[in-house]
Amino acid sequence: MKEIVVISGKGGTGKTSITASFAYLEGENIVVADCDVDAADMHLLLQPDFKIAKDFYSGELAVIDQDACIYCGECKTVCRFDAIPVENGIYTVDPISCEGCGYCSRVCPVDAITNIDLLVGEYYISTIKTKATMVHARLGIAADNSGKLVAQVKNSAREVAEKEKKELIIVDGSPGIGCPVVSSLTGAHYVVLVAEPSLSGLHDLKRVNELVKIFKIGVGCIINKSDINPGITEDIKTFLKDEDITFISSLPYDESFTESMTNGKVIVENGNENIKEILKNSWEKIKELTNNKSE
Amino acid sequence: MKIAIASGKGGTGKTTLATNLSAFLSESEKVVLADLDVEEPNSGLFLKGDLVLEEVRYKMIPKWNEDTCTLSGKCREVCNFNAIVQLGPRILVLPELCHSCYACSELCPSSSLPMTPQRMGVLKEYKINDNLTFVESRLDIGQEQAVPLIMQTNDFIDLNFDNTTIKLFDSPPGASCPVIEVTKDVDKVILITEPTPFGLHDLIIIVETMRELKKDFGVVINRYGVGNDDVIDYCNREGIDIIAKISNDRHIAELYSGGDLIYDKVPAVRDELERVKSYIFSEGEGM
Amino acid sequence: MRIVFTAKGTEWDSDMDPRFGRTQYLLIYDDKTDDLVSFDNREIDKEAHGAGTKTSQRLFDLNPDVLITGNGPGGNAQSILERTKVEIYTGAGEMTVREAYEAFKNSKLPKY
Structure with missing residues (x-):
């Protein structure tokens, strides 16, 4: 089983849009995982049926039993997160600031503080419009810890792939360089970087590549909107060469990306033929690279 | 504003x-x-x-002091983030998992985990x-x-x-x-x-x-x-x-x-x- | 030699668990005595953070010579296991425990 992550x-x-296209092109023979749980959008293109929903608990939250509290203030003294405000002598826990470290409950002399498991979201195992299975999630409002939810989505996707005897998993990864993207990359066989030719795009590409390097896996790059700034597109290509990253393809700036999204379609479903052709070739190349690199 | x-x-x-x-x-x-x-x-x-x-x-991270540690096991027990492991007679801190809550440091009976600065950015x-x-x-x-x-x-x-x-x-x-x-x-x-x-x-x-x-x-x-x-x-x-x-x-x-x-x-x-x-x-x- | 497997069950015919940190069981085989014993690791599901380090701690306490698993440990677990003498073999995620042991004996598994 091979896992391809797009970040x-x-x-x-x-x-x-590009990840959903690859998933669409592969039809039933793939498992799809949306690990961009902070902004999980892929379902808008692939129309999952939300068949199985599961609660997701992560981390802990301190709760003070007001009947047992003796107002000694020990909990507030040790809390490094300013999560225990006092109002009219009453100590409470601010759920947004509480990190769930449990220090307060360990020092409370009357055991008035307990830690409860925190429900932070839901994840789903769905069938999408290609009949393939997709694992995706929704983080609760103002919830924390998307890194663990990412790991959960990926693990479920692996279990599904094993059960359905699918050889490929495609993962829509998280943005940034922090904990969620580290979880997205863990255990992957190949990474596809999607870049755009702007100073910000090049800057972020360089930063995320520093992170990817730590994982020692094969890396390729697709340059989207390449004609917006041909100069920077060339800079990106030079960078790829220097870093030994495979240049997979470049796509032109095209409003049909937005148009298909507005119609709830994957771009290869009703986009223009030119883009469809580039994406088809890109996907074939990625699959080939994945099989070569990881054997 | x-x-x-x-x-x-x-x-x-x-x-x-x-x-x-x-x-x-x-x-x-x-x-x-x-x-x-x-x-x-x-x-x-x-x-x-x-x-x-x-x-x-x-950011502040606990640093193990081998000389004073009595291997009480308290640090491991109180860490909610699994950022501390004990390998035989050695304590290992995993900075990436640490949330700087100070619990291990302040609850250590021999004060063997003083908080020390670690570069983050x-x-x-x-x-x-x-x-x-x-x-x-x-x-x-x-x-x-x-x-x-x-x-x-x-x-x-x-x-x-x-x-x-x-x-x-x-x-x-x-x-x-x-x-x-x-x-x-x-x-x-x-x-x-x-x-x-x-x-x-x-x-x-x-x-x-x-x-x-x-x-x-x-x-x-x-x-x-x-x-x-x-x-x-x-x-x-x-x-x-x-x-x-x-x-x-x-x-x-x-x-x-x-x-x-x-x-x-x-x-x-x-x-x-x-x-x-x-x-x-x-x-x-x-x- | 003591060999630890990450597994989804407690028998030789159980499937391997490809995950290290969140493996359901650790199976310990001692080839001198031919004993296979299991350690139930399922409560690891409750851990929000650092499942890999927690399982590494358990592994250390079991004191094996060899670990056979699927995907290989994550970064934090790796930095712990580096400090132990245990040799790690991966790529056995889609086998049964018995198949994984055979593959290991025939040097078919990549060393991590």
């Missing part, structure tokens, strides 16, 4:  | 708005812009100025013009937690800039912990989105988050003209202020790609920033 560092590069 | 610029979805023009707005406001006001998208700070590509300060930033301050200061914090590659660096940058701004300065914060994308850290203490939040299904979906999430935090907020629509009217219908239905609309224009995308500011080259954008300015100075109604 971009910067948002708005077309990562999700 | 503290204003955060946020967006559920990445790549909707958050940095474009933050940099252009701060430069525009600095024509008449004292302004500091802080780039708190510490994982991918980009505002500095658009604002050029003199570096006036550069500081390494640290760099804060830089630039003077762009007489009225505009730019502060950028950048997380080191391999550091997974953005929140501690955001907190320190917030404290730095509070300490160094008084109430006569407008404080603008360029927030990270999304709606989870780093965004909450940026927005929880601000007076107003400007949400930027694009009028597409992705834009709407991610706008709804950030709107719900801002309501949870009880923030005063309004929406700026970028790339206005693409997609459909669903974002506008949603805002009208929910009674959310649409502060400004920046038209979809390939010329803007090209200027942006080269690191140029836009409002001084495209008059229509300046008009929209004027509206954003009125929103900032309007009396908050609360949401």
Whole structure:
């Protein structure tokens, strides 16, 4: 079983549209995982049926039993996160600031503080319009810890792939360089970077590549909107060469990306033939690279 | 006054708005812009100025003292993040998992885990013009937690800039912990989105988050003209202020790609920033 | 020699668990005594953070010579296991425990 992860560092590069296209092209023979749980958008293109929904708990939250509290203030003294405000002598926990470290409950002399498991979201195992299975998630409002939810989505996708005897998993990865993207990359066999030719795009590509290097896996790059700034497109290509990253393809700036999205379609479903052809070839190349690099 | 610029979805023009707005406001006001998208700070590509300060930033991590340790096992027991393991007679701390709660350090019976600073990133301050200061914090590659660096940058701004300065914060994308850290203490939040299904979906999430935090907020629509009217219908239905609309224009995308500011080259954008300015100075109604 | 497997069950015919940190069971085989014993690791699901380090701690306490698993440990677990003498073999994620042991004996598994 091989896992291909698509990431971009910067948002708005077309990562999700491109990932959904690859998933669509592969039809039933793939498992899809949306690990961009902070902004999970792929379902808008692939129309999952939300068949199975599961609660997702992560981390802990301190709760003070007001009947047992003796107002000694020990909990507030040890809390490094300013999560225990006092109002009219009453100690409470601010759920947004609480990190769930449990220090307060360990020092409370009357055991008035307990830690409860926190429900932070839901994840789903769905069938999408290609009949393939997709694992995706929704983080609760103002919830924390998307890194663990990413790991959960990926693990479920692996279980599904094993059960359905699918050889490929495609992952829409998280933005940035922090904990969620580290979880997205863990265990992957090949990484596709989607870049755009802007100073920000190049800057973020370089940063995310520094992270990818730590994982020692094969890397390729697709340059989207390449004609917006041909000069920077060349800079990106030079960078790819220097870093030994495979240049997969470049796509022109095209409003049909937005148009298909507005119609709830994957771009290869009703986009123009030129883009469809480039994406088809890109996907074949990625599959080949994945099989070569990881054997 | 503290204003955060946020967006559920990445790549909707958050940095474009933050940099252009701060430069525009600095024509008449004292302004500091802080780039708190510490994982991918980009505002500095658009604002050029003199570096006036550069500081390494640290987070506090316990450091094992072999000589005094009695191997009580307390540290391992109290760590909720599994950041401490005991390998035979040795204690190992995993800095990436540590949340700096101090429990192991302060509950250790032999005080053998003193908290010590560990580098997590760099804060830089630039003077762009007489009225505009730019502060950028950048997380080191391999550091997974953005929140501690955001907190320190917030404290730095509070300490160094008084109430006569407008404080603008360029927030990270999304709606989870780093965004909450940026927005929880601000007076107003400007949400930027694009009028597409992705834009709407991610706008709804950030709107719900801002309501949870009880923030005063309004929406700026970028790339206005693409997609459909669903974002506008949603805002009208929910009674959310649409502060400004920046038209979809390939010329803007090209200027942006080269690191140029836009409002001084495209008059229509300046008009929209004027509206954003009125929103900032309007009396908050609360949401 | 003591060999530890990450597995989804407690028998030789159980499937391997490809995950290290969040493996359901650790099976310990001692080839001198021919004993196969299991350690139930399922409560690891409750851990929000650092499952890999917690399982590494358990592994250390079991004191094996060899670990056979699927995907290989993540970064934090790796930095712990580096400090132990245990040799790690991966790529056995889609086998049964018995098949994984045979593959290991025939040097078919990549060393991590």
